[in-house]
Amino acid sequence: MSLILIASLLAGAAVAQTVPPPVELFRRTPGPHASAVPASPPQQQLGRWLMSPVLCAGAAGSDVTAQPLVRAPDPQRFLGWSGTTPRRTLTVDFRIDRDGRPLSIARRGTGEYVYVPDAEDVLPALAASRFAPGIARDRCTATFTADLTPIAAAPIDDVMAYSVFPSRAPVRAIWDRLRPPGSTCTDPAPDVLLRAFPAFKAMPDQPGYRTWSMTGYDLDAAGKPRNVRTVAGSGAASLDLGARDAVARSRFERGARVGCLYPYFKGPAILPAPVPPEEDAVRPARATCPQHHGWNRAPVLVYPTTYQRRSIEGWAMIAYDVAPWGQTGNVRVLQAEPSAEFGDAAMAMIRNATLPSSDTGYTGCVDRVRYVIRKPGTPSVTPEIDAPD
Template identity: 65%
Template structure:
């Protein structure tokens, strides 16, 4: 109270002995050089675009541009127009001899820095592939957001969002992807028989999904005709089997035009690289028993973005244990294929505790493996502490 009162008195004295202060003008941030201001605000379709990837050169300073075989394809998202560009996202990683990106981590000013709508960027990079060759290190990939109004977005991009939506597609998206003059919606014809591709016969897709949108018309008897592929990931085998599946479908009688239906094949399991043994990273002064007596076991949680893509991973975590059983000084020693597996494993260890008693431990090391179960297995994807 005294300090506040003194400040108030000082301000009063200044006003009595000085000319009136200028009017207060609130600071208004000017849009950046690449900003696009849309008035009124519009809903937009956004996607992450990767700029050229550079890796360190072994023969001198600078970097070399890396040839890419399969580009990362992060999920599209809906956003709103804004007066300044989105913050870019830069990932650091290495590339093994097979062209697989590993040891992926974000480059950011703070570990708590949040980049909106970027949950699928690192998983998408983990599922991408570069040209084969020698191992490369010091690689960086910068992703920027390309956002366009729904009214101006390419139809294929809107279809890609509708197949893998982050939120339910609004009416404006369905209006754009519906062919002009379509009589196959509002209402849609009842399905008597829906054909499906033999997904198991299609090529493996480790960590990434493919899709195909088939267009067709219906004859008087409800049989599809004029089958064509409208858009997709350009996977010839899926496009062909999707058209075959639509051809086998049957609908209630009635002539209709401008019908469309999507099929997609989810990613197959992308195994993690072989993890090291715990003894290889355990410190010489460790006092922690190899077999733990958990009082509160770790809550096993699989990172959702990697579970969706069927990407496996692991993390080596070290920590200490207080005499009362609480874990502390938790640190990630290694994790693959991205640092996000290490972040998830560290959070799991922090939530766990040992049985009380004793003098505590130092230098505990746990290997946390994130394992996907194949279709038909009796258990769901899980994390395993061993």
């Protein structure tokens, strides 16, 4: 039908010797979710998470107060792209115990899970932070907002922090920003004859968080460092001092150079989980599930990766029922600490497990899943289910 209509219009135009208006077979109009295409090509940017003031409410919902920080959360920097779509924010609810430790950390519910890009380290970073000790505080909240800046204009401290703890392999623009003006210490870099390191074990423990120090130096004709200085870091004085001493003791091939950089970092110490309750304390009164049971298909024990990186331990109390053929169901989290993400991981384990078949099935099963980080010489991370086989 469309082809016939077009032919008729063209024939009429030839007789009348006039130019007809253009024929539009279909016109696409922007829908309500249409977004403008930027005039310039997307640009890679360096992102960081900024936290709003932390507010905690009183028992009656009044007396909302801002909470002073002793150690602010420092979520991992990330790479993103410029565009017209605004980044989502992430609002977190939690409580603060008498020692100033944030606990019961959970994303604010929105009815369904909403993915927030590059936010995987936000809740673990909050778990490793500290507030002023004193009294316990409930109903606390904070909102994290992504702040992205073109790599060429990003603060050099953020660029260095990303190079030390990258979320993915640093791009060329990161290395270009790291090179000091007039540096002769790259392309090629001098051979290292002796690389000294700080005495990391003598430094204070840092449960759940990492520190870093970027040391700048020049080399004399003999390859000995001079003008050793701290150019950036996370503010750990002991690491800054140890890093400068280690660089001064290092040796390189002969040849004078300027503008050299080297980073040192100290990994996190284990941040233990708070003491979990006993299973009997949360077991339903009319539970028919035996306290000691085996598994037909055992849970696949997986430690949450983002908490593993920070050496943060946790636990979750999981309740569920069991069908006569052994399939678990009605799986739910009763409690989880220090973050709800431990409960999410434990619930996924139990959902994929099965128990031996029985005549009637069970109700009110409760298992305590503990996420334990082992000391050197044993497996590094091990989730454990306390219910004996």
